[in-house]
Amino acid sequence: xxxxxxxxxxxxxxxxxxxxxIAFSMFRFVGDxxxxxxxxxxxxQDRQELTERLGLNDPWPIQFARFLGxxxxxxxxxxxxxxxxxxxxxxxxxPATLELxxxxxIFATGLGVLLGVYAAINRTGFVSNVIxxxxxxxVSLPTFLIGIGLIYIFAVELRWxxxxxxxxxxxxxxxxTGLLTESGRKSLILPVxxxxxxxxxxxxxxxxxxxxxxxxxxxxxxxxxxGIADRSIELRHALRNTLIPVVTIAGLQLGxxxxxxxxxxxxxxxxxxxxxxxxxxQFADVPVMSAYLMFVAAxxxxxxxxxxxxxxxxxxxxxxxxxxxxxx
Amino acid sequence: xxxxDETAMDPVLSVRNLSLEFVTRRGVLRALNEISFDIARGEVxxxxxxxxxxxxxxxxxxxxxxxxxxxxxxxxxxxKGQRIDNIGHDGLRKIRGRRxxxxxxxxxxxxxxxxxxxxxIAETILxxxxxxxxxxxxxxxxxxxxxxxxxxENRIDAYPHEFSGxxxxxxxxxxxxxxxxxxxxxxxxxTALDVSVQAQIITLLKRLCRTRGTSVMLITHDMGVIxxxxxxxxxxxxxxxxxxxxxxxxxxxxxxxxxxxxxxAIPALGAKVQRLTQISGAMPRLNAIPPGCAFRPRCMQAIxxxxxxxxxxxxxxxxxxxxxxxxEQDERSAAHG
Numbered sequence: 001x002x003x004x005x006x007x008x009x010x011x012x013x014x015x016x017x018x019x020x021x022i023a024f025s026m027f028r029f030v031g032d033x034x035x036x037x038x039x040x041x042x043x044x045q046d047r048q049e050l051t052e053r054l055g056l057n058d059p060w061p062i063q064f065a066r067f068l069g070x071x072x073x074x075x076x077x078x079x080x081x082x083x084x085x086x087x088x089x090x091x092x093x094x095p096a097t098l099e100l101x102x103x104x105x106i107f108a109t110g111l112g113v114l115l116g117v118y119a120a121i122n123r124t125g126f127v128s129n130v131i132x133x134x135x136x137x138x139v140s141l142p143t144f145l146i147g148i149g150l151i152y153i154f155a156v157e158l159r160w161x162x163x164x165x166x167x168x169x170x171x172x173x174x175x176x177t178g179l180l181t182e183s184g185r186k187s188l189i190l191p192v193x194x195x196x197x198x199x200x201x202x203x204x205x206x207x208x209x210x211x212x213x214x215x216x217x218x219x220x221x222x223x224x225x226x227g228i229a230d231r232s233i234e235l236r237h238a239l240r241n242t243l244i245p246v247v248t249i250a251g252l253q254l255g256x257x258x259x260x261x262x263x264x265x266x267x268x269x270x271x272x273x274x275x276x277x278x279x280x281x282q283f284a285d286v287p288v289m290s291a292y293l294m295f296v297a298a299x300x301x302x303x304x305x306x307x308x309x310x311x312x313x314x315x316x317x318x319x320x321x322x323x324x325x326x327x328x
Numbered sequence: 329x330x331x332x333d334e335t336a337m338d339p340v341l342s343v344r345n346l347s348l349e350f351v352t353r354r355g356v357l358r359a360l361n362e363i364s365f366d367i368a369r370g371e372v373x374x375x376x377x378x379x380x381x382x383x384x385x386x387x388x389x390x391x392x393x394x395x396x397x398x399x400x401x402x403x404x405x406x407x408k409g410q411r412i413d414n415i416g417h418d419g420l421r422k423i424r425g426r427r428x429x430x431x432x433x434x435x436x437x438x439x440x441x442x443x444x445x446x447x448x449i450a451e452t453i454l455x456x457x458x459x460x461x462x463x464x465x466x467x468x469x470x471x472x473x474x475x476x477x478x479x480x481e482n483r484i485d486a487y488p489h490e491f492s493g494x495x496x497x498x499x500x501x502x503x504x505x506x507x508x509x510x511x512x513x514x515x516x517x518x519t520a521l522d523v524s525v526q527a528q529i530i531t532l533l534k535r536l537c538r539t540r541g542t543s544v545m546l547i548t549h550d551m552g553v554i555x556x557x558x559x560x561x562x563x564x565x566x567x568x569x570x571x572x573x574x575x576x577x578x579x580x581x582x583x584x585x586x587x588x589x590x591x592x593a594i595p596a597l598g599a600k601v602q603r604l605t606q607i608s609g610a611m612p613r614l615n616a617i618p619p620g621c622a623f624r625p626r627c628m629q630a631i632x633x634x635x636x637x638x639x640x641x642x643x644x645x646x647x648x649x650x651x652x653x654x655x656e657q658d659e660r661s662a663a664h665g
Contacts, residue, residue, distance in 0.1 A: 218437035225391055225432070226452045226503060227425030240442050316487040317441060 004318075008308045012301040017068065019297035023290035024067045028060075030286050037080075076291035081283045086291045089276060095176045096166055097265070097272035101258040103188060104196035108257075109250050112200045113243075116207025121234055123212070131204070138201030147194040147267035154190060162187050164269035195264040199253045206249055210242045217241070244314050251307035252300075259296040338409070339366035340510050340543045341390070346403035346413075348382075348389055350614070357614040359385055359398065361567045364641070367511065372534070372544040374558030374575065376551060376590065378611055381564040383547045387513040390545075391428050392420040408510060426456040429504030429542075431533075433516040435496035439488035445499045446472070446484035449506050456507040471502040476532060494525035501533060511543045518553065530557055551594045555579055563587045566611055566622035568638075573647020583649035586623045621652065629653060 027033060034050050042050075051057055055066060070076070076086035115135075119128040138146075155163035167183030169176040178184025214220065215238055223233050262274035269275070273292060280288035311318050348360035360382045367373045375383045388394055390405055392412070405413040412423055424430070432438045440448060449468035453459060459467070465484075472480035475498040488496060497517065504512055514533060518526035534557055537544050546558055554561050554575060562572040563584065571584040582588040592605035609626040612618060618625060624634040633652045644654045 218432060218434060219440045221393065222430070222432055222438040222500075222503075223440065224393055225424055225430035226455070227421050227423070227507075228451065228455055229421065232451075232455075237440050237443075241440070315442065316444075317489045 004312075005309065008305050012305055015301055016294070016297055020068055020071055020294060021064065023071075023293045024064050026286050026290050026293075030284055030289075033080075033286070071294055076294070077287040079280075079285055079288050081280070081285045081288075086287045089288065090273065090291060090295065091174055093271060093273045093276045096178075096270060097258065097261055097274060099177060099179065100188065100191055100195060100264070100270060100272060101254070101261055103192045104199065104257050105250075105254045107192055108196040108199035108253070109203055112203030112250075113207050113246070115200075116204040117211060117234070117239060117242075119204070120208045120211035120215070132208075135201035135204055138197050139205070143194060143198060143263045144267050146197055147190070147264060150190050150194055151267070161190050163190070166271060191264050191268045191270055194267065195257060195261055199250075199257060202253065203246065203250055207242060207246055210245055211238055214238045214241045240314070244311070247310050247314065248307055251303050251310070255300045255303040258299050258303075339368050339406075340371075340408055341367040341545070342404075342406040343386075343390065344404045344406070346386070346389060346405065347401045348385060348394065349399060349401040351397045351399065354615065358401075358617075359567050359614055360389065363403070363567075363569055365562055365569065365572055367543045367545060369510075369543055370538065370541045371560065372537070372546055372558045374554035374561040375545060375547045375564060376549060376554055376561060377564035378549060380611055380614075382567040383549075383564055384515050386564070387430070387515050387545060387547050391424055391430055391513060393424075422456075425452055425504075425509070426507045427509050427511070429507070429509040429512045431497075431500055431504045431512060431514040431517045434520045435493055435500045436520065438500050439496060439503075441488055444485050444487055445491070449499075449503055452503055452506040467506070468502075471506060472499070474536065475499070475502045475505075477502075493521050494529060497521060497525075497529050498532065501529070501536065505536060505540070505542070508540070509542065511545065512537060513545045513547070515547045516549070517546075518550070519548070526553070533557075551579070551590065563590065566617055567614070568622065568650060569641065570623065570651070571647055571649040572641075577646040581645070581647075583644045583647055583654055584623075584651045585627045585629050585653070587649070621650075 033054070034047050034056070038046055038050060055063060058066075074087045074090075076090075078084065079086055079089060082089065115131050119131050122128050151163045154161045162183070165187060166178045167185075167187035168181040169178050169184055170180040178188055215234075220233060220238060223237050228237070260274070261270075261272060262278060264270065265272045265274035266278060273295065276288060277292045279285070280292065343363055343365050346360055346363040347358065350357040350359055363382075363386055365373065375386065377383050385394075385398075389400060390412075394400070400413055403413070404411055407423065407427060412420065415423075439445065443451075446465060446468045449471060450461065450464040453464040453467050454461065457464075469480055469484055472484055477483050477495060477498055483491075488499070491499060501517075504514075512533070517533065518529050521529060530553055533544065536542070546554070548554060558575045560573060561575045561578045562569045563578065563582075563586065564570065565586050571578060571582060571587040578587060579591055582591050586607070589605065589607040593607070594604075607626055612622060612625070618635070620633075620635040620637055621627070621630075621639055624630045627634065631652060633655075639650050639652045639655065641648050641650045642654055
């Protein structure tokens with residue numbers, strides 16, 4: 001188990017270094033940082049001095065090593081457009097995105113597993129058919145359309161919920177949360193639904209399919225033959241076996257929810273990292289772009305690591321590691 | 329009538345004229361036809377036949393686990409004087425595991441991979457018996473000891489994948505016996521195991537059931553296992569019992585041509601045989617069972633009557649057979665079948 005964790009960790013680091021290299025090369029291919037920083041009025045002398053001071057005359061492996069060292073400490077330089085440290089910008093925007101993404105993930109996995117199990121157990125029921133049909137809409141409608149549709153119904157027509165922004169936020173240290181005020185909570189509802197709806201339907205369909213598969217397994221038949229109660233067979237024996245593959249997909253989906261909340265953030269004018277990135281792209285703000293790239297990679301690496309470790313909790317066959325292979 | 333009179337009074341299990349159908353789009357398929365047999369207390373009934381003859385289906389029907397679109401279309405199943413084929417889902421659930429234990433073919437897939445074996449045994453005990461968790465665990469430990477798991481106090485907390493195939497089947501047997509049932513239905517319990525392990529498992533099953541007085545319905549296509557283990561044997565063909573009787577009589581003097589064909593296919597150690605006899609052809613599919621005797625197309629001794637009507641099960645000496653060749657010998661031939 002320990003060796004496995006180390007191996008996963010090493011793989012994660014390798015991924016991060018590779019992505020860092022891509023983020024690093026962006027600086028070299030997208031514009032000249034010296035020109036960006038000094039403007040067009042500067043003299044040749046100024047430029048050479050700045051180039052030397054920034055270490056841009058060093059060989060690229062040294063520059064890359066320096067970039068890695070800074071990145072490891074969360075430093076990505078200064079935004080070209082806003083003139084502020086990228087790390088500060090990210091720290092400022094991170095709470096909004098995380099709050100949105102985590103709530104969406106909880107909404108999607110919680111309700112998704114629940115509905116999936118229900119639809120699997122009552123396969124032919126009317127409610128199951130309604131759930132399955134609705135889920136098709138969720139899988140096929142693009143996120144922005146769902147967002148705009150929700151805004152139209154709940155913000156424009158019914159006027160129940162705000163259509164943009166985070167509402168009032170409360171600062172807790174460097175973290176800002178919308179969960180402690182009523183307007184903050186209200187503002188979260190529509191974006192959370194929008195961001196989570198696709199994941200919800202995906203997870204639900206996955207849980208249903210997996211569960212139906214597991215319910216056909218021999219050990220379920222054997223459990224029935226032992227007289228175990230139906231509820232116990234469904235919710236103990238079958239569900240736990242169902243969750244193993246579901247954890248993988250749900251984990252990866254959580255990663256993409258955090259990383260690619262861009263569309264939802266744009267639709268709802270949500271002041272998160274996605275919006276920051278979209279603005280950065282428009283102005284070729286390379287430090288922000290490369291920092292965002294690193295952030296996305298880090299999220300996926302962390303999520304994957306967590307999923308790998310979750311397997312150990314869920315599946316005893318992995319815990320005994322190598323012995324299994326030799327087994328019978 | 330039929331074979332009932334040769335078993336002891338008050339059988340543990342009594343199956344009467346059981347029929348089972350599958351309702352499909354192309355029509356109704358009869359998978360089991362007028363199955364009747366008894367199993368006495370402590371008796372081992374072997375059920376043999378080739379794949380698709382309805383052996384496993386009979387076992388599954390008794391325990392009430394027939395999946396749709398299958399359904400019982402006739403007959404009765406009695407367990408110790410209680411009718412169990414019409415008692416509904418919850419009634420059956422209390423019978424399963426508690427009064428009828430089941431052992432499936434593949435021990436590798438019979439156990440839930442995510443639960444410790446001790447917990448699975450204790451779960452079965454707790455489901456059926458009013459005991460505390462500690463008591464259930466103590467019983468699970470005793471059962472594991474009894475089925476011959478080495479160092480059971482350590483193995484009780486192991487997961488199924490940590491056992492070999494043979495050891496897993498021992499765990500499955502412990503599970504089937506956990507709530508002290510009256511009857512064990514063992515559906516090909518050794519087919520998935522190494523030959524060297526098969527004998528151990530059969531011996532174990534036989535010993536445990538004998539000491540507890542548990543009856544066994546042993547479904548297999550291994551005549552060797554039947555010869556060694558069973559008290560009586562039922563030979564099935566295309567959804568019917570074609571011969572049933574004491575194992576020695578059926579093996580030495582089979583009355584039905586299909587049964588004698590099966591016996592001819594057993595290699596005997598020591599005897600010099602050039603070729604094992606073989607029954608030509610294959611068992612008909614459910615949707616293509618010929619009228620009359622289903623075995624007629626493959627039967628070397630078929631007579632005109634065979635194509636006309638299904639022969640009744642008639643008493644021939646110590647056994648009963650469903651064959652027109654023996655009709656004349658038995659005056660009591662009822663209108664069954």
